[in-house]
Amino acid sequence: MRAIEQESGDLLEELDDAYKLLRKTQEELIIKEKLSMAGGLAAGVAHELRNSLNIIGISVQYLHDKFNPGDERREFTKAIMNKVEKLNSVTTDLIHFARPQHPQFKKANIHKILDRTLSLVKFKCIVQKVRVVRNYAANSPCIEIDNELMEQVTLNLIDNALWAMPERGKLIIGTRMFDDNNLIEINFTDTGCGMPRKDVSCIFDPFFTQRENGTGLGLSIVHRIIETHKGSIDVESELKKGTTFRIRLPALQKE
Ligand SMILES: Nc1ncnc2c1ncn2[C@@H]1O[C@H](COP(=O)(O)OP(=O)(O)OP(=O)(O)O)[C@@H](O)[C@H]1O
Ligand SMILES: [Mg+2]
Structure with missing residues (x-):
């Protein structure tokens, strides 16, 4: 009787371990799938955004330099430049995220x-x-x-x-x-x-x-x-x- 109890206890433990492993693998698979979907999407959007941002950035810098120091319009151009910089860093993040990695170990x-x-x-x-x-x-x-x-x-x-x-x-x-x-x-x-x-x-x-x-x-x-x-x-x-x-x-x- 003892032996059977022991055996079923062991079996239950094994089953529990297998279940935990299955749950962990399942969670990892879900994460992987989400990442690869978002990766493809991000790549397309990021490249498009970066090209446009470049043009906006250069144009607004040109305008900014045209205004004399002290000209209040400079506040607006500066605000645009700050936002362009922020968007640039977000798109760089996106590109890093989407880029297929070729690691050099x-x-x-x-x-x-x-x-x-x-x-x-x-x-x-x-x-x-x-x-x-x-x-x-x-x-x-x-x-x-x-x-x-x-x-x-x-x-x-x-x-x-x-x-x-x-x-x-x-x-x-x-x-x-x-x-x-x-x-x-x-x-x-x-x-x-x-x-x-x-x-x-x-x-x-x-x-x-x-x-x-x-x-x-x-x-x-x-x-x-x-x-x-x-x-x-x-x-x-x-x-x-x-x-x-x-x-x-x-x-x-x-x-
Ligand atoms: N050390 C931490 N302490 C508390 N919350 C954290 C910590 N690390 C991450 N988080 C939470 O996880 C979220 C996601 O982190 P993640 O680094 O992916 O993005 P983020 O920091 O919000 O933006 P970014 O893309 O700029 O890194 C954070 O917004 C925060 O809510
Ligand atoms: Mg972060």
């Missing part, structure tokens, strides 16, 4: 990439009184990645974390090796606004944003890049407490 040191990204946002951290803590693994893990793409990942995640902490907070960036040094984990923890559970399930969807000036493409791009690197990304968040993004990538064994 090279051996790299992830700590260097993290440090480089942090140096880009150093000033912003000071202004927002955000303390940065680096919890790096003692040995510099060597991985094979596309440097430029991975910088996009780190920049997007840090940019989001800083948005979540507009006035003071702590950003902890950690790395650790595990699974017999076969995997490297990079985590980004902030003490920012966090997210409600319903948002957590949408954040990798293209165009999902809660930011006033956001395009909602940052995390979709991140997701795609991590996938290209055969890694995984997940998130844990608590409203008003903070958020952790965890990336796992296959590591390279050092010879």
Whole structure:
């Protein structure tokens, strides 16, 4: 009797594990499908937009230069120029998002990439009184990645974390090796606004944003890049407490 109970218990556990795996795979498939649909659409729109924006940008700059300094019409041309710049950056995001990736994998040191990204946002951290803590693994893990793409990942995640902490907070960036040094984990923890559970399930969807000036493409791009690197990304968040993004990538064994 005991043996049967034990066996059915084991079976139930196995079934439960299989069910969880199925759910996770299903969720990933849905994300993939949404991304590829939005990607095709975005590519077409972005190219069209960028060409027109170029012409608007050049024309308004021409007008702006024609008006003397102090001419109040300059305020209008300046406003148009600012908006053109903003739209340009949105379309650049869209093009990044839609561009088929041809990654160039090279051996790299992830700590260097993290440090480089942090140096880009150093000033912003000071202004927002955000303390940065680096919890790096003692040995510099060597991985094979596309440097430029991975910088996009780190920049997007840090940019989001800083948005979540507009006035003071702590950003902890950690790395650790595990699974017999076969995997490297990079985590980004902030003490920012966090997210409600319903948002957590949408954040990798293209165009999902809660930011006033956001395009909602940052995390979709991140997701795609991590996938290209055969890694995984997940998130844990608590409203008003903070958020952790965890990336796992296959590591390279050092010879
Ligand atoms: N660290 C974080 N803390 C709280 N909310 C976050 C965090 N990171 C992402 N989010 C939520 O996920 C949404 C989507 O993020 P995503 O980076 O994809 O787009 P975005 O930052 O809004 O715009 P952009 O395209 O400019 O990056 C954000 O608008 C925000 O609501
Ligand atoms: Mg973002």
